[in-house]
Amino acid sequence: MYARTFSGTVHGIDGLIVTVEVDIANGLPQFDVVGLGGSAVKESRDRVRSALRNNECQFPIQRITVNLAPADMRKEGSGFDLAIALGILAASEQIKETPVKMLVLGELALDGSVRPVTGVLPILLEARRHGFTHAIVPLHNKAEAGLVDLNIRPVRTLKEAVRSWLHPNANGSENERLEEEEQSEEIILPHAPVLDQNVQKDAGDFGEVLGQAFVKRGLEVAAAGFHNVLLIGPPGSGKTMLANCMPSVMPGLSMEEAFEVTKIYSISGQLSAHGGLIGKRPFRSPHHTITAAALAGGGSHAPRPGECSLAHNGILFLDEMPEFSRAVLEVLRQPLEAGYVTIGRAKQVYTYPARFLLIASMNPCPCGFYLSPDQRECTCTPLQVMKYRSKISGPLLDRIDLHLEVPRVPVELLGERRQEELSATICKRVEHARAVQTKRFSGRPAYPFNSGMNGKDLRKHAQLNEDGKELLQAAFETLKLSARAYDRILKVARTIADLDNAEQLQAHHVAEAIRYRTLDRGVLA
Structure with missing residues (x-):
């Protein structure tokens, strides 16, 4: 029996979609996870086994092989646990295949509760690019997941994940509907961004x-x-x-x-x-x-x-x-x-x-x-x-x-x-x-700042008048500046001119930029 789910991991700063293939065959009981997984991935076998047994699910006493594709890329982390568990349930015909294209993320505790994982945002952005419409994520990651335009189903436990897997767009039975309404304030996600203010400490004035x-x-x-x-x-x-x-x-x-x-x-x-x-x-x-x-x-x-x-x-x-x-x-x-x-x-x-x-x-x-x-x-x-x-x-x-x-x-x-x-x-x-x-720099949205100007930009946007040219040339020879220092003085002068609403660089803009090169001027020598 074969089933397939989808999960994800992080490669560099971008997400990587991982296909979780589960095959259950007759033979001596064995549980193998292949696909170049790290130690946390290998240990998922024990977490998944205990989580299934502690949530009234049957763990197949057969040969279970889980493959994480692409198999030639190393995968780290515990975020595949929930996808592996749902894949085992589907392969053993305890649940049906989900009717939508769904990504599954989450670490399982031994009692079946779902713990948070890292890298949810880049993974879900990559999932949306690959045409996924739904995603099951840990409840702890709901605000982060809500930044992506997908149908997000945050879950607390394996049972909730199974319900979301089978009924991704519906509330299910009356009892399930009432239960979800009681939790709706915590589960339903707005897609509007929520600012996280904890990255930066309170600034002085x-x-x-x-x-x-x-x-x-x-x-x-x-x-x-x-x-x-x-x-x-x-x-x-x-x-x-x-x-x-x-x-x-x-x-x-x-x-x-x-x-x-x-x-x-x-x-x-x-x-x-x-x-x-x-x-x-x-x-x-x-x-x-x-x-x-x-x-x-x-x-x-x-x-x-x-x-x-x-x-x-x-x-x-x-x-x-x-x-x-x-x-x-x-x-x-x-x-x-x-x-x-x-x-x-x-x-x-x-x-x-x-x-x-x-x-x-x-x-x-x-x-x-x-x-x-x-x-x-x-x-x-x-x-x-x-x-x-x-x-x-x-x-x-x-x-x-x-x-x-x-x-x-x-x-x-x-x-x-x-x-x-x-x-x-x-x-x-x-x-x-x-x-x-x-x-x-309207054509360069990635870094529209003067400090990022290249040689072409300097020739176009940092043109000096005659007095400015003479002053900078004299400073270059007197202070024995490098070519990089010469360019950086021009960039700073361009910023000073922008603060003064000046189109062309003047001598006093260059003079102020040179004043900011204390070590080059030998003031502290």
């Missing part, structure tokens, strides 16, 4: 930061053009506080960006039970002890997104950047340049999106008081300072658009407690500059 007008202006430019920032200053100058205020001036996600971010968090299992579409830009702040695999993503068999991808379309904040190991920091070079992370394995290559705004902070030296004699005497030797700064390589530093010096706040200013410009006011200017860029 620039109105709470006293002084630091130059740094605030630089961060405004960074938010407007999605430019990477390095904050350099002594301890207590407000670097971390300034970085934590950045989300308050970042515009919300577009629908396309929101789906990308939500897919990544779904795969990582970091969507809350009641969360749906993520509407705020992520803010990730990993500890300096993080490993390269945790930052870029990875895993022995089925790689998962790392912090770079979890910060996609948002902010990645590295506090005290030189405290991170140099090998970990070098991982950032590819995503900062290309906007994605590539992870190679023996048989597969996985690509995860990782286009984020990098904000990093550092002290000028290990003790933090280099060139700050008004605060405290620096106790570091020149060798210690050089070793401290060498943690950040030249190529990595070249990929950071703005180097902002953050001086300590004078005590006189602390006593004034004057009203500073609020983040809401800054955000309006940022949104205006973003609107200009969206119109400019």
Whole structure:
């Protein structure tokens, strides 16, 4: 006897439809799962057997073979349990085939309850593309599944899954109908997106930061053009506080960006039970002890997104950047340049999106008081300072658009407690500059920001007047800039011009962009 159900798994950031074939034949009792499944898939045999027996279902005392196709791709996770159980019931003729094209996801507990799984959103998006009309998912995943235009049947137990399998469009008997009506507030799914606010912590407000007008202006430019920032200053100058205020001036996600971010968090299992579409830009702040695999993503068999991808379309904040190991920091070079992370394995290559705004902070030296004699005497030797700064390589530093010096706040200013410009006011200017860029790059919806301009875009949209050309040429020769630094100054100048509603780049736009290259100017040398 043969039956077939459909389930799914995640490959990279996309879903993969898996055909679950079940064959029951005469012979010695045996239960085999083939199709290149991982350890969690192999262990499904015991979970499925116990769940069927504990729900008044007959477990066939015959030779059972389950194949997960395509058989040449490795499959991880426990999301196939429910599909295997329904396939066994169908193959043993305990239930009939479902009349619709249905996808089944869910992990089974030993008592037959259905537990949540990860990656529901990308799997259901792929299912819709393949013509599926219905899906059975765990109740815990109902908000996430409701983002996809399918007939979703969230279930708590194996019995509910069987009912949904047999009657995908009906309520069944009168008793079943009454039971479902009692649970309707929890089960029926709206297709309207539900924002998950748990990805981003509460942001600060620039109105709470006293002084630091130059740094605030630089961060405004960074938010407007999605430019990477390095904050350099002594301890207590407000670097971390300034970085934590950045989300308050970042515009919300577009629908396309929101789906990308939500897919990544779904795969990582970091969507809350009641969360749906993520509407705020992520803010990730990993500890300096993080490993390269945790930052870029990875895993022995089925790689998962790392912090770079979890910060996609948002902010990645590295506090005290030189405290991170140099090998970990070098991982950032590819995503900062290309906007994605590539992870190679023996048989597969996985690509995860990782286009984020990098904000990093550092002290000028290990003790933090280099060139700050008004605060405290620096106790570091020149060798210690050089070793401290060498943690950040030249190529990595070249990929950071703005180097902002953050001086300590004078005590006189602390006593004034004057009203500073609020983040809401800054955000309006940022949104205006973003609107200009969206119109400019209308043919490139994936990344319509100035920081993503290529050489062709720079020649077309970053044209300098004569004074600007002379100034940039002089800076290039005097500061011995690289070609990449030259282009990044042009990109920052383009963003400054957008904030000023200027079509052509002027000399003062270029001058301001050069001011934001503190390390290139040798200010902290």
